[in-house]
Amino acid sequence: MIALCSKVFQALIEKMATSESASLSKTVKQHYMDLSQGDKVQAMYIWIDGTGEGLRCKTRTLDSEPKNIDDLPEWNFDGSSTYQSEGSNSDMYLIPAAMFRDPFRKDPNKLVLCEVLKYNRKPTETNLRLMCKKIMEMVENQVPWFGMEQEYTILGTDGHPFGWPSNGFPGPQGPYYCGVGADKAYGRDIVEAHYRACLYAGVMICGTNAEVMPAQWEFQVGPCEGINMGDHLWAARFILHRVCEDFGVVASFDPKPIPGNWNGAGCHTNFSTKEMREDGGLRGIEDSIEKLGRRHCYHIRAYDPKGGLDNARRLTGHHETSNIHEFSAGVANRGASIRIPRSVGQDKKGYFEDRRPSANCDPYAVTEALIRTCLLSEEGEEPKEYSK
């Protein structure tokens, strides 16, 4: 009986492919997390590493609660261990950029999203925030709003989508999008936990839904003005990785995790200006779409961390995507590069949706490109340099 149970449970454990960390006692942990910390505050500094997709974090103790970003000191780290520098000249700077409440350690502790500077205080290759912020400041008076729809896939530690049969595939797509039930929704606990954690942290999360592929989900962040879009999306991604870590699974932003007849994962970006949101704004929307149509390659390069190579696996023209080689736009058309929501077509004002960005895009790069092309009317293959 014991031997049989052992075999059953061994199979279950291997089948589940959750991390060993996940089986550490949470009751034991709770005892420690309940201990008072006096006036000391833990601030977790977060940054984007040399891949442009990976996030890193480390913590320091502060003597009192920081009230705003200016209360947080600069820091540094070993860039040779994050694909960002050589060991012989490895110090890199962390500059606090956006502060959030910490949903893991709770108040008064903080999460701090940082920019990374090289030893000579110039931005690193993957610090795309610096330039994005400059661009956003130039068009502040146009009040640009963004909303990004972050799709992702939950994987086991074996790299296979969570809940999928070990050596195989679930039934074909159809019943899973916005589904309910254990045969339709795989891993909802993660989504629920992530949503609450983001709300606590102060991230502008505005919704969630199950996606077309089983174990694939989406959350939306916005509306965010200017630089906040990138800050809030990166913080939401970090929180997702941490929540998945606690559950013992992995969140993947790969744009095409399973080849074949399975949906990819994107980061549809909704965009509007004050003008577009006001009466007759459809005209501003159509102008922008026209400008985008003339600069398709520039945007494709900006919309994933590999200059378009990642998206090439996803933007096939099938599975609710447009083809990577062609630019198109249309009302309520999910097979187009740009979709104008039907209500916007009717109200003649609102926003539009750029469906091209991949799930692993850098939101700073995406939002910057939209401003450059649509509001600064840039053309051609290169970004324009603005002095001061």
Place this chain on the structure above:
Amino acid sequence: KISRISRCFITNKMAMSASAELSKAVKQQYMELPQGDKVQVMYVWIDGTGEGLRCKTRTLDSEPKSIEELPEWNFDGSSTYQSEGSNSDMYLIPSAMFRDPFRKDPNKLVLCEVLKYNHKPAETNLRLTCKKVMDLVENQVPWFGMEQEYTILGTDGHPFGWPNNGFPGPQGPYYCGVGSDKAYGRDIVEAHYRACLYAGVMICGTNAEVMPAQWEFQVGPCEGINMGDHLWVARFILHRVCEDFGVVASFDPKPIPGNWNGAGCHTNFSTKEMREEGGLKAIEESIERLGKRHSYHIRAYDPKGGLDNARRLTGHHETSNIHEFSAGVANRGASIRIPRTVGQEKKGYFEDRRPSANCDPYAVTEALIRTCLLSEEGDEPVDY
């Protein structure tokens, strides 16, 4: 019955201790019982290996407010590699008191020095001499910060979270990583951080390290003798936390041979002079003296006179080579690293990257004072 078997099986497969499986709810019932005025004091000391920690508890009739209120005690040194059975009594002298994060207030943890039957310090009581040396240079206000690296192991001795009979993907994504494919065992780190803050240990940060299941915490800035006291207590708390979770903390400097990082205890050091304007000059002078006494320090920087560090200080994996002394700004392959900010501001501190994870912080801090501030030279310490 089935759920008990399944938990048991999960525990065995996951290589966590049987103790970890005991009901925490049952334990909580007992820990909530009031204790009246009685106080539990856990005396903690370093055993004969110079690395291992031991502890035992006594009841006091009221809460001790300071170290002076704690009585001396004794223990059986023949059971801790410290004496013969025929003459085994050894003395425990309370040295530093902390709040107890396991039993909570008003209970205490007390770090102790060990004296032999004749009241002379035990061989591994390096605190006594360290304190004397620190007293000599009190006016220079020496500050230390130590970066303690360690590896979490299962009870099978294999790193926690690693596949049973194999290895994870190569190093690269784990340093400061997030996600269950990058960070192995964060619960332990979180619990330890909070426990240290509660206890009053000067823990100033944590991060995931380059090898998966390897972590680091930093203690400091501590003045003088406090560095050793706070680091030893932080280590004790780590062992106790890991015990609660059913895993093991290892301070072995090279737990996995080959292309996997070792574990060190980088030691940051400064004096009042170094921290003030133009302090870089004093930093450079200290480094010069250290350069002339490399072997002396190597002997002080692990509990086996350099043998442990020989497995770690290879010149690869962000270490310097054990046979050569070097120094450089922002250079993690050197024996001494001057942080870039210090190079720019011309004042601050420097980092000695040679001490191994299982070093005795009393020995390390004492050596730095002797060479840099007391200007000692040669292979032997000076007798003051």
